[in-house]
Amino acid sequence: MSIDPHAYNISIRRDNFDGEVLFEARVKELPDLVEYGESYQEAYDLVVDSIETAAAAFAEKGRTFPAATVPTDDFSGRVTLRLPRSLHRVLAETAESEGVSLNQHLVNVLSYFSGFAAGNQGEDLSSWRTVSSVQKTKKTTRPSHLRLVRSDELESLKASWG
Template identity: 65%
Template sequence: MMDAMQYNITVRKGMFDGETCFEARVAELPDVAEYGDTYEEAYELALDSIETTAAIFAEKGKQMPAPIVSAEDFSGRVTLRLAKTLHRSLASVADQEGVSLNQHMVNVLSYYSGYCQGQVSTQQTKGYWATSAHYKAPTKSGARPKLRVVSTSSPQQQVGYS
């Protein structure tokens, strides 16, 4: 059974169509906006909209969007087991670039997770500014890897180094 209270509802007081009231929005359902004279009324209307949407989706055989898990539910710490050759390769590139292995891995993961593309909103990242690096494997001739630095502060400005 779906629990509407697991969804992310924000309620704010504001001026809407020339009238002061409370607006409730559901993060997982961006088209849902409910208005009430009180905070509680707007919140209850949003819960009702979530339940109604879920019933309509079920009736039509569609999948209801799942509640978004808050970033506070994650510690930011991950322990990985790597193949020795991969560990050596990552440590070597980090050393060549003058950064810690941890920072290098965060950079690479950030790049592949979309941070370099600006695909994660600053609200979700709470002001996280990453510089991501994308490394190409060395050629058989032993040439140094190529590095492309991308900053989330300006996704259009990508600087490439060879």
């Protein structure tokens, strides 16, 4: 039996493991299979090789190897969510102040945080952080050359600009 190891659902994340930054590759269909590499590509190559090796070992022993799952489009876009009344109130009030429906506000919040997580791949994503826990730092790459000019100084400064 020939399998395509690339058809399996492989997820790779970068994280700090025992003080060393590595890429961890996991296979959804084979939860016990984990590989680590110093680069994304190395972790991917190792896990693909491990899938092939595991399939060969299963075949030698006459065991059935788990098939790759095929993604389905069984998602209606509808979710029922239970949450504390206080959170419901805060979300509804925020949505009202933004001038959008509660549903649209929840979609915006979830979309933002999904993108936020994806955009912070280089950071430690092993734990969730609230927006308020993120340190706000002013990022400037060069000094500003802007100057506040009062209107009564404008005419005298125009001559020096020309």
